[in-house]
Amino acid sequence: MVAVTVFGSLARFTDDKTTVEIEASNLRELLEGLGEKYPGLKPQLKRGVSVAIDGRVYNDSWFQPIEPDSEVVLLARLKGG
Amino acid sequence: MALDSKSEYDVRTFKVVGTRVQRPDGVDKVTGKARFGADITAPGMLTGLILRSPHAHARIRSIDTSAAEALPGVHAVVTSADFTPIDDDDFTDDILANCMARDKALYDGHAVAAVAASSGHIAKAALKLIKVDYEVLPHVTDVDKAIEPGAPVLHEGRSDETVPEGASPNIISRCEFGHGDVEAGLAKADRVVERSFKTEATHQGYIEPHACLAQMSTDGTADLWCCTQGHYMVRNTCAAIFRMEQGQLRVTASEIGGGFGGKTTVFLEPVALMLARKSGRPVKMVMSRSEVLRATGPTSSSSVDVRIGMTKDGKITGAFAELRYQGGAYPGSPVEMGAMSAFAAYDLEHVKTVGWDIVCNRPKQAAYRAPGAPMAAFAVESAIDELAKGFGLDPIEVRLKNAAREGTKSSYGVTYPAIGLEATLRTARDHPHWKAPLGPNQGRGVACGFWFNFGGDTCVSLNITPDGTVTVSEGNPDIGGSRASMSMMAAEELGIPYEKVRTIVADTGSLGQNEVTDGSRVTFAVGLATIKAARAAKAEMCKRAAMTWGIDPEAVEWRDGAAHATGHNAGEHPPMTLAEIAAIASNTGGPIAGHCEANPEGAGVSFATHMVDTEVDPDTGATKILRYTVFQDAGKAVHPDYVEGQFQGGATQGIGWALNEEYIYGEDGTLQNPGFLDYRVPVASDLPMIDTVILEIPNPGHPYGVRGVGETSIVPPLAAVANAVSEAADVRMTQIPMSPPRLLSAILAK
Numbered sequence: 001m002v003a004v005t006v007f008g009s010l011a012r013f014t015d016d017k018t019t020v021e022i023e024a025s026n027l028r029e030l031l032e033g034l035g036e037k038y039p040g041l042k043p044q045l046k047r048g049v050s051v052a053i054d055g056r057v058y059n060d061s062w063f064q065p066i067e068p069d070s071e072v073v074l075l076a077r078l079k080g081g
Numbered sequence: 082m083a084l085d086s087k088s089e090y091d092v093r094t095f096k097v098v099g100t101r102v103q104r105p106d107g108v109d110k111v112t113g114k115a116r117f118g119a120d121i122t123a124p125g126m127l128t129g130l131i132l133r134s135p136h137a138h139a140r141i142r143s144i145d146t147s148a149a150e151a152l153p154g155v156h157a158v159v160t161s162a163d164f165t166p167i168d169d170d171d172f173t174d175d176i177l178a179n180c181m182a183r184d185k186a187l188y189d190g191h192a193v194a195a196v197a198a199s200s201g202h203i204a205k206a207a208l209k210l211i212k213v214d215y216e217v218l219p220h221v222t223d224v225d226k227a228i229e230p231g232a233p234v235l236h237e238g239r240s241d242e243t244v245p246e247g248a249s250p251n252i253i254s255r256c257e258f259g260h261g262d263v264e265a266g267l268a269k270a271d272r273v274v275e276r277s278f279k280t281e282a283t284h285q286g287y288i289e290p291h292a293c294l295a296q297m298s299t300d301g302t303a304d305l306w307c308c309t310q311g312h313y314m315v316r317n318t319c320a321a322i323f324r325m326e327q328g329q330l331r332v333t334a335s336e337i338g339g340g341f342g343g344k345t346t347v348f349l350e351p352v353a354l355m356l357a358r359k360s361g362r363p364v365k366m367v368m369s370r371s372e373v374l375r376a377t378g379p380t381s382s383s384s385v386d387v388r389i390g391m392t393k394d395g396k397i398t399g400a401f402a403e404l405r406y407q408g409g410a411y412p413g414s415p416v417e418m419g420a421m422s423a424f425a426a427y428d429l430e431h432v433k434t435v436g437w438d439i440v441c442n443r444p445k446q447a448a449y450r451a452p453g454a455p456m457a458a459f460a461v462e463s464a465i466d467e468l469a470k471g472f473g474l475d476p477i478e479v480r481l482k483n484a485a486r487e488g489t490k491s492s493y494g495v496t497y498p499a500i501g502l503e504a505t506l507r508t509a510r511d512h513p514h515w516k517a518p519l520g521p522n523q524g525r526g527v528a529c530g531f532w533f534n535f536g537g538d539t540c541v542s543l544n545i546t547p548d549g550t551v552t553v554s555e556g557n558p559d560i561g562g563s564r565a566s567m568s569m570m571a572a573e574e575l576g577i578p579y580e581k582v583r584t585i586v587a588d589t590g591s592l593g594q595n596e597v598t599d600g601s602r603v604t605f606a607v608g609l610a611t612i613k614a615a616r617a618a619k620a621e622m623c624k625r626a627a628m629t630w631g632i633d634p635e636a637v638e639w640r641d642g643a644a645h646a647t648g649h650n651a652g653e654h655p656p657m658t659l660a661e662i663a664a665i666a667s668n669t670g671g672p673i674a675g676h677c678e679a680n681p682e683g684a685g686v687s688f689a690t691h692m693v694d695t696e697v698d699p700d701t702g703a704t705k706i707l708r709y710t711v712f713q714d715a716g717k718a719v720h721p722d723y724v725e726g727q728f729q730g731g732a733t734q735g736i737g738w739a740l741n742e743e744y745i746y747g748e749d750g751t752l753q754n755p756g757f758l759d760y761r762v763p764v765a766s767d768l769p770m771i772d773t774v775i776l777e778i779p780n781p782g783h784p785y786g787v788r789g790v791g792e793t794s795i796v797p798p799l800a801a802v803a804n805a806v807s808e809a810a811d812v813r814m815t816q817i818p819m820s821p822p823r824l825l826s827a828i829l830a831k
Contacts, residue, residue, distance in 0.1 A: 005494045008257030060537075060538075
C-alpha cells in the first residue's frame, strides 16, 4: 500500500481524508486505484494531475515505480509559460 | 521511456558547457535575414483578416456575410458556423470558441468573422461589409465584481465539482493546499498582518505579433507555418478542430520574436486553415499590435487576501492566502499554480491557500512566465516584508530563518530534495548591494521566488555527416537560446568543437511528439535527450571502430572526440576521430546517428532572491529603478550569457508589471490602451544594468545538473519592487502597477 497525500479541495471526495492508501507499484496503478476507490476524484483525474514521488514531479510516466515507503503527493497539473 | 531521475547526474569537468560561445542565430536576427512568422510567403497566397467584437459582452443575433462574399477579390469568409464544436473536449473547444465567437462575443476584440482576399485593402473593405447584429449585454471585467451577487454571467454550467453550491456561476473551480492548523499557528504570533493585494493583467509583450501561413490541399493534407512556442501543439490542436489525422498536417515553426508563454496556444491558425480550405489558396494572417493586446492572452489579474503571523524574533507561525484569479472569458486561470507556489519558499508548520478560478469579460488568459506565481509572491513577500520591518528585523535574515531547505515539507505537500533557496539568500546577504548606502526618498526591497519546472515529451535526432560534422534536430522552437545550448551539450558529449555542431528546429513531420517550449523545460529535457542521443551515436562509432580494428566493441572507449582501443587484448591502434569514422561509415554499415525519444520527468525546482533599489519622487509619484541584482539557482549554466539574459528578462518584465503595465478598461468594457504607446513596457532607458549572480547547484535529474531558469526570474520582482517603493515612499503599496498616479495618491493619503 502507498500513502497518497491529496490536496485539500479534493478531500471532500476522499471521505475528508487528506492522506489515503492505494495499492500501487507504479504511477498508472496509483491513478487507476485512486479513481476506483474514490470515484469523486475522477473529474480531477480526467482534467489532469501531476504526482510528486519522493520529491520529484511526474506528469505522464505510467510505469514510474513507487515504493511502499515513497512519499506520494497528488498535485494540480503543472502548467508553464 | 521514462528516465530514472535519480541516477542522471554525474560530476564532470566541462570543456564546452559553461563557456560563452557565439549564438548561431545572432547575425541573421540583427541583419534582418531571420524568417519570422510574417516573413513566410507562398505563391498565390491570400491575405486573411479578422472582424472583432467592439463590445465586451454581446449576444450575436446574426451575421450577414453576403455583401463581403460578393466583393471582387474576396475568396472566402468564415464564421463560427464553419466550425464544428468539440463536444468531448472542453479544453480544445474553449480554444476554438476563443478563435471564433459563437452565440456570444465575450470580450472586446473577440473574433466574430474572418475573410481571405487577394489583398489587404480588399480584405479590410470586406470586413466593413460584414453585418453583425449584436444584443449588447452587461459586462464585468473586475475579478472581485465578477463574483458579486447579480454580476453578469458569462457561462452557465461551467463550474466544476469543487465549487460550492450557490456560488457565482462565474467561479469555475476552487482549490486548496496546505497542512497544519493555521488558526492555531496564527495564535502563537506576536503580530499578524492581514492585507489584501491586487494585481492588474499584463501582456507577455513579445515583440513579434502572431502570424501564420496556412495551405490545404485537395487530398486532405495541410501545411502551416507559424510563430509559436510549440508547433506540435499547433498540429494537435488544429487536427482536433478539423478532425484531421495529425500526420496529415505538417507544421513548421518560424523564428520566434518572443513568447513568454503567450504562444503556447493558437489564435489564428484554425481560422487561417479554414480560410485556406474554403478558398483553395494559401492564406496568410498577421495580427496588428492592437489585435495582440485585445485578443491574445494576457496573464490573469488577481485579488489576494493574506494573513501571516510572526513572532518578534522573526519566526512565521502561520500563513494563509486566498487567491482569486480571473482567466478571461474561459476557464483556466493559473490560480492552482499560484496557490501551490505562494508559500513554497518557506518551511511552515501551519499553512493554507485557497484559490478560485473566475471568468470575466476579458481575453482568454494565456500562460505568462511562471504562470500564477508572481501575483501570489507579490502578496506573500509584501506581508513578510512588512512583518520583518515592523519588528526591526533584517528582511533577509527573516527569510533565512524561515527558508525551505532539504527535508522541508513544502506548502504544496512535497518534501524537498536538495534546493538552492538558502544559497540565494546567503549570497544576497553577503553581496555589496545589500550594504550599499541609500539616499533620501530611496528604498531597498528584497523578495524570494519559486517555480516548479517540468520535462515532457521530447525527441532528438543527432546525425553524423560524412565529413565529420554533426547536426542535431530538435522539436522545440528556440525562444531562449536552445540551439546554442543543444549544440554545446552535443559537442561536450562528443568531445568535438562547438562549431562542428549545428542544431535545427525540425517540423512536425520530422520527429515524434514534442511538448511545447514552456515550463522552463527545454534546456533540461531537450538537453538531456541531446546528451542521450550523442551517447547513442558514440556507442555506434565505437562499434564501427572496433569493426575496423577487428576487436570487440567492449574494448573501445570514446574520449576527446575519438574512439580509443583500451582493452588488455585490444592491441595497438591509433585513435579514430569522429571525422575518420564518419568518412568510412558507408563501408562499416551506413550512416551513423543517435536518437533519444523520451519523457524526461524529474525536473528540479528553482528558487531566486531579487534585490532592488528605487527612488520615488514624492511630488509626482514616479519611481526610478536605481539598482537591481538577481540571485538564482540555475543548476549548471550551459551558456551563461543566455542564463543571465533569462534572469535580466524576467526581472525587467517584472519591473514593468510592478510599475506601469496594466490593462485599462473603460466603463463600456473596452480596452483603452491597446498599443505600446499607452501600454508601457520598460525600455532600456528606464532601467539600470540588471546585475546577476548565477548559483550552480546541480539538479540530480540531469546528466550535467541542468535545471530550468526561464520562469523563476519573474516571480520575485513584483514584491521586491513593491517592498522597495513602500520603503522609499513610507507607505505600504498593495496594488500594482504602482504607476505615478496610484503611488502619488497613496503618498497623499498617508
